[in-house]
Amino acid sequence: MIRLKDNFFAPRQKTNRESTIPSSLRRCEETGRIEALKLQWKPGMENMPHVFWDSDVAKVMEGMALELLLNPDEKLRDRLEKIIDLFVAMQQDDGYLNSHFIQVEPENRWKDTFNQHELYCAGHIIEAAVAHFKATGSRKFLDCACRYADLIIKTFGNGPGQKRSCPGHEEIELALVKLYHASGEKKYLDLAQYFIDTRGVEPNCFLAEHPEMADPDPAKTSARLANHQAHIPVREQAEAVGHAVRAVYLYCGMADVAAETGDRELLAACEKLFDNIRQKKMHITGGIGATSIGETFCGEYFLPNDTCYDESCAAIGFALFCWRMLKLTGKEKYRETLERLVFNAALSGLSLDGDKFFYANLLEVTPYTFEHGSTRRQRQKWFDCSCCPPNFCRFIPQLGEMFFRCEADTVYLDIPVAAEIESEQYHLQISGDYPAGGRITVKAVRADNLKVICREKEFSISSGETISFEIELPVKVIHANAAVASDAGKAAIQRGPIIYALESVDNKGVELSSLLISSEPDFQLEDMEIGNIKFKAITASGWEEQIDNPDNQLYFEGESRLVPRQLKFIPYALWQNRGRSSMTVWVRKKY
Amino acid sequence: MIRLKDNFFAPRQKTNRESTIPSSLRRCEETGRIEALKLQWKPGMENMPHVFWDSDVAKVMEGMALELLLNPDEKLRDRLEKIIDLFVAMQQDDGYLNSHFIQVEPENRWKDTFNQHELYCAGHIIEAAVAHFKATGSRKFLDCACRYADLIIKTFGNGPGQKRSCPGHEEIELALVKLYHASGEKKYLDLAQYFIDTRGVEPNCFLAEHPEMADPDPAKTSARLANHQAHIPVREQAEAVGHAVRAVYLYCGMADVAAETGDRELLAACEKLFDNIRQKKMHITGGIGATSIGETFCGEYFLPNDTCYDESCAAIGFALFCWRMLKLTGKEKYRETLERLVFNAALSGLSLDGDKFFYANLLEVTPYTFEHGSTRRQRQKWFDCSCCPPNFCRFIPQLGEMFFRCEADTVYLDIPVAAEIESEQYHLQISGDYPAGGRITVKAVRADNLKVICREKEFSISSGETISFEIELPVKVIHANAAVASDAGKAAIQRGPIIYALESVDNKGVELSSLLISSEPDFQLEDMEIGNIKFKAITASGWEEQIDNPDNQLYFEGESRLVPRQLKFIPYALWQNRGRSSMTVWVRKKY
DSSP: OEEEOSSSSHHHHHHIIIIIHHHHHHHHHHTTTTGGGGTOOOTTOSSOOOTTHHHHHHHHHHHHHHHHHHSOOHHHHHHHHHHHHHHHHHOOTTOOOOHHHHHTOGGGTTTOTTTOOHHHHHHHHHHHHHHHHHHHOOOHHHHHHHHHHHHHHHHBSSSTTOBOOOOSSOOHHHHHHHHHHHHOOHHHHHHHHHHHHHTTOSSOHHHHHOGGGOOSSHHHHHHHHHTTTOSSOGGGOOSOOSBHHHHHHHHHHHHHHHHHHOOHHHHHHHHHHHHHHHHHSBOTTSOBOOBTTTTBOOSTTOOOSSSOOOBHHHHHHHHHHHHHHHHHHOOHHHHHHHHHHHHTTTTTTBOTTSSOBOSBOOSEEOTTOOOTTTOSSSOBSOOSSOOHHHHHHHHGGGHHHHHEEEOSSEEEESSOOSEEEEOSSOEEEEEEOTTTSOEEEEEEEEOSSEEEEETTEEEEEOTTOEEEEEOOOOEEEEEEOTTOGGGTTEEEEEETTEEEEEEGGGSTTSOGGGEEEOSSOOOEEEEEEETTEEEEEEEEEEEEEEEOOTTOOSEEOOOEEEEEEEEEEEEGGGOSSSSSOOEESSEEEOO | OEEEOSSSSHHHHHHIIIIIHHHHHHHHHHTTTTGGGGTOOOTTOSSOOOTTHHHHHHHHHHHHHHHHHHSOOHHHHHHHHHHHHHHHHHOOTTSOOOHHHHHTOGGGTTTOTTTOOHHHHHHHHHHHHHHHHHHHOOOHHHHHHHHHHHHHHHHBSSSTTOBOOOOSSOOHHHHHHHHHHHHOOHHHHHHHHHHHHHTTOSSOHHHHHOGGGOOSSHHHHHHHHHTTTOSSOGGGOOSOOSBHHHHHHHHHHHHHHHHHHOOHHHHHHHHHHHHHHHHHSBOTTSOBOOBTGGGBOOSTTOOOSSSOOOBHHHHHHHHHHHHHHHHHHOOHHHHHHHHHHHHTTTTTTBOTTSSOBOSBOOSEEOTTOOOTTTOSSSOBSOOSSOOHHHHHHHHGGGHHHHHEEEOSSEEEESSOOSEEEEOSSOEEEEEEOTTTSOEEEEEEEEOSSEEEEETTEEEEEOTTOEEEEEOOOOEEEEEEOTTOGGGTTEEEEEETTEEEEEEGGGSOSSOGGGEEEOSSOOOEEEEEEETTEEEEEEEEEEEEEEEOOTTOOSEEOOOEEEEEEEEEEEEGGGOSSSSSOOEESSEEEOO
């Protein structure tokens, strides 16, 4: 059991419990997502159950179950059990479990795996069921999920009467590996592997399902398939392409299967795909999927700040992938990227009061940022397609597990925030104020010659002992690769894992794009609080560019001058918690 | 009759005649657009006639007719007559004329004016017919167009049995005013006025046609309607919104109706909409419609360079609108914007060899620019939705008419390029090398005390006289309004009406975003030719930023230094005519 005690994440977990989960449940009710599970919908009625509604509810349920693991709560459990009862009651005799297809288009079950979301929803139901089983020991929901998974095993495969296919929206692969662990049934791992090994393999199952997708121009056909990572076998994929959320969920499943089977080729593909993202397709915040057009990865080095997408779900999925790869390999690059994500892009989507969300996480927002459905400049209460809010419900309770790798004789402090770790073998208290401060203290309440490793530092600790060490946290001026045109002439400010941003509320009366920072600034740290989060703000002297434009023309000749001005930076993930504002991560440099 | 004799546009007109029109005709044949007019298509056959195919063919036909006006050519005329014969033969007994709806879904004629393109196609057919009538005096195609317009008059209106509606894709409004002029029949002007006066007026005709568009949230309903400029009556519209091509075609129609009826309110709306674009929603090239998502205008001051859209058709339509407003009001702002467009965004979409096209006209293209269908980095031969290529066919022959306003006793040299102007009253030869050089000479071969006006300069000229004057053409360093974050810290180089750009072929071995220019550069002019165009290139000393990044990391700390380097600029509209390349209009400034 790992309990976070720090100033950055522990308050987020409290807010998840007290605000995000309850408000998400409320939205699921208000929008008909819970009602849909009762199978009372008839054609002509409003709130037609949507193809991905079950997944939204299931993600909240997973969050509730994970929350129960951390903080047993009778009322919460009761609430969860009631929704589980709806799923159990909804399940068809053959195990089928999808509120949309049961009610809206029963004739189209499994017909369109490329575009539809049955397997995706199934994945989230399975994950929720596994979490519930872990939290409560009850097999009620787990058995229900197994029955559904058994139907899927029966339906998909290369045997006679089976459909040779794989999920159009990946997710179930990683869920099936969890189900394998919870149930002990290897058939679920086999199904995960089947889905992974079928993807992109000739003859392409999606072209069999959708012959109309085959364009006379093979490049167009390939691009359509690549949007779902199905253009070539996954083992041959070396560039992260297509819909970013689908992609990282797939990569999680690939890593999970590789972990179970020892498949080096699959692991190598995971590493290549990760390297491609980290070296060429990731914003400095860890955000991925830079365009809203198709919610896809762009080509290499195309990372606009003002029109990017960087969906919250993609950042969460990428963090889940990094976590798996870190556990599998222990490599620093995965740890570093996981840390980048959890402090930045994977939490920027969630308001500090817990009930408002960004779908897209831009790195530059001005008073003029084009909205595309009002989701760019201000966090929203909910969305028509609302995958992101419930994703936080289930992501946040897992943070502790992501930060420390606890083996029998070794604990890795991968993200060494204050926390309490208790297991059969040991009980550690980690204190300090990381990453506001760099001093980390580990006290062994109980331990027998336990190895504690934090990056390059390694210690042994036994019961009653305390060790203490320091992580350097200089403020850094970061450049982007010269190929990233959007960041040219600009710098980002980073301290430890935190990417900082200028927010208009701290830098008033000016467009943030008019501000410049010195290439060797005099940084000062300052204690600051927003909502329930305490952190270090950073100030530095800089300049404001003023250009004479008396007639407020759009394009003009005018004298420009630089006026000295103090700049103040806060962590990117905390912006837009003090009303409507502007923000930029990348700041112009003075030469 | 106005014949251009200059170095910038006259070669383009030659290329239009010799390359763009023939190649567009060929594409229309290859893709089935001509075949579709023969009504031989049956369900199940390939090349199903598309809803906007007729408009593509009609635009090429209009270009052919306008070309005949300038350069009589028996072969070209013969070719045009043959296609006209297909339209005439296709026309149904009741006058209906649309190859898609006749063959593919006859049951859906006029059913969906909001989404479908019948009225849009009709507009282009009418324009082609009017041009043919003007060029040849033949009423064959004009009568066909009148019969179709008469059916539209019968179909649409507030009378019993009529459909109260207006075009979902505007264009026919301006065409009907042309038809009124050609035929002398006021009923066509009345229909144009009816369409304009019905748009956005309660009860909204599009909501009557599509009740499902009415969202519980009125803001969403309004946004859907605004995409087609139908959210409020056109007279109340003060912000340019929605699909940019639709918008500017509508504004042309509004200006045309205002010109005929003297409707001050309608003219005032046109002026407000123009001012809104020019002051807040236009790239420095004149390009409009900054996002590919819905091909719409963005909010004010949101003008990204690397992800913008700025469709070729939108620039052409905006030029047509500026031209109308200039003729109506004589105001300098319309002249200046028309000139900005014709030298920059309205021609950048067309290759100098005449048969390749940009759909989107970005202001910054890097080797990493995300393609969205391969149309951003290299001009393409044709498109599935190929409205832009044929638009050039008909736009380019009209350039002369746009540059000079020829009244009985006054000639306005709005865009004073070399040209020959002949009318009943006078014959002028305008020489000089504008805008490469600023010296303009006007020789009156024949004229009787004719007033010649060029901007603030005014002369009288009679037969045999020559006048000469100078337009100053300094190279200017242009800033964008501080609200345009994408241009912050950057300058654009402009000389006369020409916006310049850095192209990689002239500035090798470096990302263009690594280059900086001084805020007071030492500009030099240099004669240069690309294709058949002669112009002045601009050079200036500047710097290249080099940042140490030995491991080619995406984000890194590194020493930065500026290395002196010569920069070379060419006119934006001429880029990407020397192979695959990168380009940027806005260049970083050194402080």
